[in-house]
Amino acid sequence: MKIYKDLSPSPRIIMTPGPVEVDPRVLRAMSYPILGQFDPEFTGLMNESMEMLRDIFETNNQWTYPVDGTSRSGIEAVLTSLIEHGDKVLIPIFGRFGYLLQEIAERCLAEVVTLEKEWGSVFDPEEIIRAIHREKPAIVAIVHGETSTGRLQPLREIGNACRELDILLVVDAVATLSGIPLKVDSWMLDAVIGGTQKCLSIPPGMAPITYNERAERKIQQRKKVERGLLVSGSPVSIGGHKSIQSNYLDLSQLQDYWSPARLNHHTEMTSMLYALREGMRIVLEEGLPARFDRHLEHERALVAGLEAMGLTLFGDSSCKLPVVTCINIPDGIDGESVRSMLLQQFGIEIASSFGPLKGKIWRIGTMGYSCSKRNVLLTLGALEAVLKRHGLSDLGGDGVQAAMDQYAIVN
Amino acid sequence: MKIYKDLSPSPRIIMTPGPVEVDPRVLRAMSYPILGQFDPEFTGLMNESMEMLRDIFETNNQWTYPVDGTSRSGIEAVLTSLIEHGDKVLIPIFGRFGYLLQEIAERCLAEVVTLEKEWGSVFDPEEIIRAIHREKPAIVAIVHGETSTGRLQPLREIGNACRELDILLVVDAVATLSGIPLKVDSWMLDAVIGGTQKCLSIPPGMAPITYNERAERKIQQRKKVERGLLVSGSPVSIGGHKSIQSNYLDLSQLQDYWSPARLNHHTEMTSMLYALREGMRIVLEEGLPARFDRHLEHERALVAGLEAMGLTLFGDSSCKLPVVTCINIPDGIDGESVRSMLLQQFGIEIASSFGPLKGKIWRIGTMGYSCSKRNVLLTLGALEAVLKRHGLSDLGGDGVQAAMDQYAIVN
Numbered sequence: 001m002k003i004y005k006d007l008s009p010s011p012r013i014i015m016t017p018g019p020v021e022v023d024p025r026v027l028r029a030m031s032y033p034i035l036g037q038f039d040p041e042f043t044g045l046m047n048e049s050m051e052m053l054r055d056i057f058e059t060n061n062q063w064t065y066p067v068d069g070t071s072r073s074g075i076e077a078v079l080t081s082l083i084e085h086g087d088k089v090l091i092p093i094f095g096r097f098g099y100l101l102q103e104i105a106e107r108c109l110a111e112v113v114t115l116e117k118e119w120g121s122v123f124d125p126e127e128i129i130r131a132i133h134r135e136k137p138a139i140v141a142i143v144h145g146e147t148s149t150g151r152l153q154p155l156r157e158i159g160n161a162c163r164e165l166d167i168l169l170v171v172d173a174v175a176t177l178s179g180i181p182l183k184v185d186s187w188m189l190d191a192v193i194g195g196t197q198k199c200l201s202i203p204p205g206m207a208p209i210t211y212n213e214r215a216e217r218k219i220q221q222r223k224k225v226e227r228g229l230l231v232s233g234s235p236v237s238i239g240g241h242k243s244i245q246s247n248y249l250d251l252s253q254l255q256d257y258w259s260p261a262r263l264n265h266h267t268e269m270t271s272m273l274y275a276l277r278e279g280m281r282i283v284l285e286e287g288l289p290a291r292f293d294r295h296l297e298h299e300r301a302l303v304a305g306l307e308a309m310g311l312t313l314f315g316d317s318s319c320k321l322p323v324v325t326c327i328n329i330p331d332g333i334d335g336e337s338v339r340s341m342l343l344q345q346f347g348i349e350i351a352s353s354f355g356p357l358k359g360k361i362w363r364i365g366t367m368g369y370s371c372s373k374r375n376v377l378l379t380l381g382a383l384e385a386v387l388k389r390h391g392l393s394d395l396g397g398d399g400v401q402a403a404m405d406q407y408a409i410v411n
Numbered sequence: 412m413k414i415y416k417d418l419s420p421s422p423r424i425i426m427t428p429g430p431v432e433v434d435p436r437v438l439r440a441m442s443y444p445i446l447g448q449f450d451p452e453f454t455g456l457m458n459e460s461m462e463m464l465r466d467i468f469e470t471n472n473q474w475t476y477p478v479d480g481t482s483r484s485g486i487e488a489v490l491t492s493l494i495e496h497g498d499k500v501l502i503p504i505f506g507r508f509g510y511l512l513q514e515i516a517e518r519c520l521a522e523v524v525t526l527e528k529e530w531g532s533v534f535d536p537e538e539i540i541r542a543i544h545r546e547k548p549a550i551v552a553i554v555h556g557e558t559s560t561g562r563l564q565p566l567r568e569i570g571n572a573c574r575e576l577d578i579l580l581v582v583d584a585v586a587t588l589s590g591i592p593l594k595v596d597s598w599m600l601d602a603v604i605g606g607t608q609k610c611l612s613i614p615p616g617m618a619p620i621t622y623n624e625r626a627e628r629k630i631q632q633r634k635k636v637e638r639g640l641l642v643s644g645s646p647v648s649i650g651g652h653k654s655i656q657s658n659y660l661d662l663s664q665l666q667d668y669w670s671p672a673r674l675n676h677h678t679e680m681t682s683m684l685y686a687l688r689e690g691m692r693i694v695l696e697e698g699l700p701a702r703f704d705r706h707l708e709h710e711r712a713l714v715a716g717l718e719a720m721g722l723t724l725f726g727d728s729s730c731k732l733p734v735v736t737c738i739n740i741p742d743g744i745d746g747e748s749v750r751s752m753l754l755q756q757f758g759i760e761i762a763s764s765f766g767p768l769k770g771k772i773w774r775i776g777t778m779g780y781s782c783s784k785r786n787v788l789l790t791l792g793a794l795e796a797v798l799k800r801h802g803l804s805d806l807g808g809d810g811v812q813a814a815m816d817q818y819a820i821v822n
Contacts, residue, residue: 031442036760069480070677076659205680248487266481269616349447
């Protein structure tokens with residue numbers, strides 16, 4: 001029999017746009033023994049998690065809970081529950097994750113209309129508002145923080161316009177939740193998906209979502225009850241509306257599971273829920289404003305260091321996503337070789353990108369627990385050394401010193 | 412600000428058909444710091460997990476990996492990836508989870524044909540084989556261990572018949588994987604879904620699956636590549652076959668992610684993968700034959716104890732699922748009151764059931780780490796005391812002593 005060794009992962013500084021390092025408090029929470037899914041102690045933890053998540057999304061939406069899957073399961077749950085065959089869906093795209101919205105909407109048999117921006121920029125809200133008036137979609141779906149390009153899309157005006165025209169606005173906030181401001185209610189976002197393995201800093205595996213009564217109305221029209229749960233009779237279906245094409249990601253059933261009725265659906269991910277709850281406690285203890293400030297502070301130091309080293313940043317600086325910094329790979333440098341040396345020799349992970357940006361940029365995340373002075377300084381120092389080892393000895397100044405200046409570290 | 416208390420779940424003996432108790436080794440594995448999803452150390456752990464899972468499914472199938480969601484996400488991934496609009500799918504149903512297969516297949520727009528058996532029994536394979544010849548379905552989908560009724564469906568003859576007629580056989584083995592024999596290759600099962608929170612005894616959150624080249628062929632005909640990952644050109648699609656209606660549960664994309672190409676899809680659930688790997692190490696160290704024997708041994712003791720107490724078992728004993736024991740709730744007893752007293756006063760959880768069996772039976776699981784002498788003896792003693800407190804003082808003999816006799820415990 002083959003022997004599989006004891007688990008013993010090497011220590012890492014993870015400076016990617018996710019997954020990022022996890023607070024030891026969260027890791028410890030996952031090591032507690034599990035409770036049954038209908039144990040009142042466990043359903044109590046589920047209810048508390050909904051409360052905390054409302055605070056983090058800055059919403060009063062009743063339906064604010066995690067979907068049991070990674071971030072894209074939450075995106076698909078929202079889209080597949082809202083989009084009926086033939087619904088017109090407008091998707092403004094400015095990077096990879098906009099295409100993911102398109103891909104999922106197409107699989108829901110939406111009539112998809114896209115707007116596209118060159119990777120590295122975002123939309124002027126007015127452009128989107130004009131398209132909304134022209135296309136009159138049922139749904140607009142858009143990314144808030146696009147990690148593939150490191151850009152941040154302003155949403156407030158788009159929310160206003162959608163509400164006026166009674167259009168549902170769906171927002172992928174996977175990269176931004178708890179790292180930069182995201183005001184679900186005051187921006188009038190109808191359904192929003194957050195991420196766990198990014199600014200929330202818990203391991204990948206859940207997708208926190210929230211949606212308001214406008215979204216719920218559409219979902220409820222398509223509701224079904226599972227046959228195997230009926231005491232008698234046949235499944236409920238409300239005439240005229242097609243049922244949701246997924247069972248696992250059917251929000252009408254998920255919200256029944258998260259309601260006081262606790263109608264059985266999947267088996268809630270116990271240990272991941274422990275992690276989510278602990279991660280959210282940490283966020284609320286820090287406080288959202290302080291947390292947003294922390295993310296800005298370390299971004300500033302990182303950028304100061306990179307620029308002092310003579311590196312240039314990718315994309316339009318007026319819409320830079322604070323939690324992801326994209327760097328143009330200098331001419332003649334093999335980006336993957338640099339990443340590999342950083343990982344193998346220094347235990348530091350940074351990211352590459354996708355599609356048209358593959359091989360052209362590096363991406364450094366400053367998210368959640370990974371977003372710290374220690375990590376920024378160590379990463380800058382290591383990157384500088386690795387670039388020198390790759391023949392770039394005359395890039396510019398001293399990146400670490402520039403970041404220390406930014407932090408106002410004095411002797 | 413509301414204060415949320417430190418996590419501190421009460422200790423529980425979990426004797427339900429899942430989720431069940433988790434080995435402390437698995438809990439500890441989840442508390443290790445995470446690795447990035449493309450860190451070679453992590454992809455190495457992913458590859459090892461595929462190897463181990465092949466041993467546990469008793470298969471040589473290349474595509475043997477977990478889907479990132481709870482068990483039903485794996486069921487839906489297999490069905491939605493295999494079923495094209497209008498495919499005829501034959502589903503023999505003998506409990507709740509058969510209806511779940513029907514529900515999901517209908518959402519995939521299959522032409523569903525069902526066979527039904529009274530809850531508490533299973534099918535004679537010949538009945539199913541006759542239906543296969545009559546209906547000539549493209550796919551047969553069936554449950555192996557039906558936890559809602561505690562029954563076990565024989566599969567070998569059905570596998571033979573499907574192979575002869577070139578029909579794909581999909582099996583829900585969520586309840587049976589690593590608890591009772593499940594021979595994927597020798598029984599000629601084409602696609603099989605296992606569970607984690609049952610006999611494997613890791614927390615809910617992943618769905619191990621395996622499928623062979625016959626299933627892969629059908630999946631590959633429907634393959635698409637995500638637009639946001641393309642360097643240039645448009646998404647690949649192979650003429651004539653409709654693309655899979657889910658992105659998150661699209662096995663053609665998932666297998667690319669699990670292949671050496673590691674084509675980006677979701678972000679693998681790091682901590683859950685640590686748990687799965689450790690749980691599988693424990694299974695392989697014990698060895699499948701010894702593990703199956705252990706499940707039978709504790710079932711025998713539990714049944715001896717229950718019968719000595721004068722309780723009767725639900726359902727046809729010739730097809731009893733060894734890992735779930737269903738008990739008829741005695742006349743005049745409020746089943747939920749008994750369950751609640753067991754949980755609140757003794758910290759022991761047993762289950763009720765669904766649909767037509769709601770309020771009629773209790774279900775006791777003996778699965779994985781929960782399947783132990785200690786748990787069986789403590790559960791019998793507590794149940795006896797609780798029934799007495801509910802007025803049933805003259806049920807029969809002494810359940811704990813009968814179980815101790817079965818274990819041949821002498822003074």
